[in-house]
Amino acid sequence: MTGSEENILExxxxxKSYPGVMAxxxxxxxxxxxxxxxxxGENGAGKSTLxxxxxxAVIPTSGSITIDGERFTRLSPAKAREKGVAVIYQEFNLVNELSIAENIFLGDPIALHGFINKKAMVKKSQEIFDMLGINVNVMSQVKDLTTGYKQxxxxxxxFTHDVKILIMDEPSASLTTNEVDTLFSIIHKLESKGVTVVYISHRLEEIFEISDRVSVLRDGHMIGTYPTASKTKDQLISLMVGRQFSEQFPDRSGSTEEEVVLRAEHLSGPKVKDASFTLRKGEILGFGGLVGAGRTETVQLICGINRLTGGKITYKGKDFVARDPLDAINKGIVMAPEDRKEQGLMLHMSVGENIAFPSYHVCSKLGFINFSRTNQIIRKYIESLSIKTPSQEQLVRNLSGGNQQKIVLAKWLARxxxxxxxxxxxxGIDVAAKAEIYEIMVKLVESGKSVIMISSDMEELLGMxxxxxxxxEGKVTGELKKSEFSQESVLSLASVNNSTEKEHKYE
Known part of the structure; x- marks a missing residue:
């Protein structure tokens, strides 16, 4: 067991209660x-409140918090920071138009004689990234980064201040195996220096790899704290959900058909150099690779989000180039983006409005929306995808990540x-919600649909x-059949153009 017996945080x-809710x-x-x-714990278990x-940011209704021997019935953000608390939230807090260095020191810049010292901020930012083992130009604008690099x-x-307690909320959600390894090495360095790391993740394999102890929350209650090594994955899941949990990945009935629905030949475009693959009817085709490898950019060419500059796409036996995303949608190709909150949902609108929005034109006549037909679609997908919401009028921003993801799926499945x-x-969704998403995916392909799944979660990629x-680096470097699946085989192909792991470039 790493760490001392002395408590730093209690x-x-x-x-913490809100009207009608015990958080x-x-x-x-x-x-x-x-x-x-x-x-x-599952989404809604109380982790974020803690x-x-x-x-x-949140004041307890009753009780107290002790940090490094000092007891508080309420904490201010300034006092928490003074006591050495830092947090990395799952949701980004970045300004896209500023550089990486400017974002790192946003709100607390390095000053010299009353003036912001940009040179010092750039130098310190570069030192931090060098320590993290990440090759990146800190003068790059954040808007040009992928989701993984923003994380x-x-x-x-x-790391800009002296930290005693570092809280990480889903820090690896956008990272691939190599980036996670880098993250873990930094965590071990901090641990050896006496820093306490509070690690929150839905990736349970990470919990077992990195943590000394694990605490389980369920519905706002503390279930218990255990040495991580004393529990199995299934035992931990059962403690989280309060019942026995079945296999993580659902069984598949039947086999994939040989019919090719979509064929890509030597595609090129923004950040894509040479991508070739086929997608068969009734299959889940996984896209693996490091962050920035060109997976998302390749499907953006297919969806008409980016312009195809070379190569050929064949869809249902005919040449195909989407003029724009709407053209792809109308021809039966839809995409649920990586960042559901920024790109997949209208958070200020209701569940019903989000589900129905892409289908309003098919529910309209002479410019008037048929609300009876629209409500049928909304109810159908709330029920069929088991979306947990008080009503279709609930604002999407108030739902858990898993239910938000189901709404992204619902609005496209309605087409x-x-x-x-x-x-x-x-x-960023919990194990129970993951299982539900996997079941939805299996039902889709068993009904004859075809799925392309981009995933940085190795277990998910291999399991689904x-x-x-x-x-x-923008190229397809290989294809693996089920019998060839392994983490090693994926990583070997993902780094085939690099002589050593340290030479990976971060765009």
Missing amino acids: FNDVV LSHVSLAFRKGEVHAIV IKMTTG LVEIAKA DPEVIILDEPTR SDRIVVFC
Whole structure:
């Protein structure tokens, strides 16, 4: 066991209630100095509330928090920071028009004689990224980064001050295996220096690899704290959901058909150099590779989001080039993007409006919407996808990540597509919601639909794919059949153009 027996952070009989909701109910929990302590639980279990209390963003209704021997009944963000608390949230807090260095010091710039010292900020930012082992130009604008690199900027921001307690909320959600390895090496460095790392993740394999102890929350209650090595994955899931849990990946009945629905030959475009693959009817085709390998950019060429500059696409036996995303949608190709909140949903609108929006034109006549038909579609997909919402009038922003992801799927399934492209379909959702998304995917392909799944979660990629196409630096470097699946085979193809792992370039 790493870490001392001395506690650095304690929650003492903490309660947090909102009108009609008990977010945390008499939770007591202690974190030791220099340990990696994981917190797990389904969405809505109370993890986020616990984090926000530690940072001073949420005030307990009752109870107290002790940090490094000092007891508080309420914390301010400034006091939490003064006590050495830093947090890396799952949701980004970045300004796209600013550089990486400017984002790292946003709100707390390095100053010299009353003026912002940009040179010092660039130097310090570069030192942080060098320490993280990441090759990146800190003068690059954040808007030019992929989601994975934006997450790395968030991680780097936490290292600008002396940190005693570092809270990581789904820090690896956008990272591939190599980036996760880098993250874990940094965590081990911090652990050896006496920093306490509170690690929150839905990727349970990471919990077992990185943490010393694990605490389980369920419905706002503390279920228990255990040495991580004392539990199996199935035992941990059962503690989280309060019941026995079946296999993570659903069984598949039947086999993939040989009919090719979509064929890509030597595609090129923005960040894509040479991508060739086939998609068969009734299969889940996995896209593997490192962040920035060109997986998302390749499907964006198919969907008409980016312009195809070379190569050929054949769809249902005919040459195909989407003029724009609407053209692709009308021809039966839809895409659920990686960042559901920024690109997949209208958070300020209701569940019903989000589901129905892409289908309004088919529910309209002479310019008038047939609301009876629209409501039938909404009800159908709320029920068939088991979307947990008080009503279709509920604002999407108030739902859990898993239910938000189901709404992204629902709005496109209502268009009855042939090809469904899922970019990181289970990013940031809990194990129970993941299982439900997987069941939906299996039902889709068993009904004859075809799915392209881009995933940085190696376990998901291997567990859900019928075949895997691997990308590296904008090129397809290989294809794996089910019998050839392994983490090693995917990573070998993902780094085939690099002589050593250290030479991977981050765009």
